[in-house]
Amino acid sequence: MRFFRFAITPLEWLYVVKCIVGVLICYGFYISFPAYPFHWSIISSVLVFTPDNDQSLAFDRIKANFLGSSVGLLVYFIPLMGIFLFCIGVVLTILLGLILRLENTIRPALAAVIIVLVQENEHKEWIVALERGGCVLLGCFVSLCVTLVFTKVAWAKFYYKLDRWFRRK
Numbered sequence: 001m002r003f004f005r006f007a008i009t010p011l012e013w014l015y016v017v018k019c020i021v022g023v024l025i026c027y028g029f030y031i032s033f034p035a036y037p038f039h040w041s042i043i044s045s046v047l048v049f050t051p052d053n054d055q056s057l058a059f060d061r062i063k064a065n066f067l068g069s070s071v072g073l074l075v076y077f078i079p080l081m082g083i084f085l086f087c088i089g090v091v092l093t094i095l096l097g098l099i100l101r102l103e104n105t106i107r108p109a110l111a112a113v114i115i116v117l118v119q120e121n122e123h124k125e126w127i128v129a130l131e132r133g134g135c136v137l138l139g140c141f142v143s144l145c146v147t148l149v150f151t152k153v154a155w156a157k158f159y160y161k162l163d164r165w166f167r168r169k
Contacts, residue, residue, distance in 0.1 A: 011051075011052065011053055012051060014053055014150065015049060015050070015051045015052075015053055017150075018049050018053075018146050018147070018150055019045075019046050019049050021146050022042075022045035022046060022048075022049065022139075022142055022143055022146050023042055023045065023046060025045075025142045025146070026038060026041040026042040026044075026045050026138070026139055026142055027042060029041060029138065030042065036131055036135065037128075037131055037132055037135050038135050038138070039135075040115050040132050040135040040136050040139065041135045041136065041138045041139035041142065042139065043111070043115070043139065044065055044108075044112065044115075044135070044136040044137075044138075044139025044140055044143070045139040045140070045142050045143045045146075047061060047065065047108045047111060047139075048061045048062055048065065048108070048139075048140060048143035048144075048147070049143065049146075049147070053150075055147065055151055057104065057105070058143065058147045059144075059147070060102055060104060060105045061105045061108050061143075062140045062143060062144055063100070063102060063105070064097060064102050064105035064106065064107075064108045064109035064112070065108050065109065065112045065136055065137070065139070065140045066112075066137060066140060067093060067096055067097060067100065067102065067109045067112075068093050068108065068109035068110060068111065068112025068113040068115075068116070068136070069112045069113070069115075069116055069132075069133040069136045069137055070133075071089055071092050071093045071096065071109075071113050072089055072112060072113040072114075072115070072116025072117050072129065072132075072133060073116055073129055073130065073133045074092075075088050075089040075092065075113070075117065076116065076117060076126065076129040077126070082117075082119070085117050086114065086117055089113040089114070089116075089117055090110060090113065090114075092113075093106065093109045093110055093113045094106055094110070097109050112136050115132055115136055116129050116132045116133045116136065117129070118132075
């Protein structure tokens with residue numbers, strides 16, 4: 001019985017490349033704007049990609065991250081203390097994820113809601129939650145762009161449009 005595989009398939013290499021590209025793009029934001037919490041974008045971006053490169057699962061994870069960030073931002077303004085907000089955010093995220101048929105991607109949504117709700121200091125500042133939500137959504141947007149660039153369908157559409165454009169000339 002082999003415990004380790006020494007061969008990496010092209011599909012697995014594609015996953016590695018997509019994750020690296022997502023990290024590099026988000027890291028560029030992180031370095032360029034040190035006053036903002038773009039490290040959450042990096043986390044959000046790599047949570048979207050899948051090792052089997054399932055495009056529909058990637059899009060569902062993007063929706064789930066958007067769901068979790070939105071719930072986190074909404075719940076943030078409920079005038080309750082920390083643990084209660086976490087519990088309300090978790091319950092709402094799970095329920096909405098089930099209603100929206102995102103069952104397979106509820107975990108990234110839960111990560112997003114917690115990222116938005118966590119506060120490091122005693123004083124709650126709404127701008128921190130807004131910045132974190134925005135950074136999570138930016139990570140999703142980066143992942144969406146990377147996913148579209150690496151999707152065969154996207155390349156086929158691009159080729160078709162390019163071919164039609166050259167034929168007109």
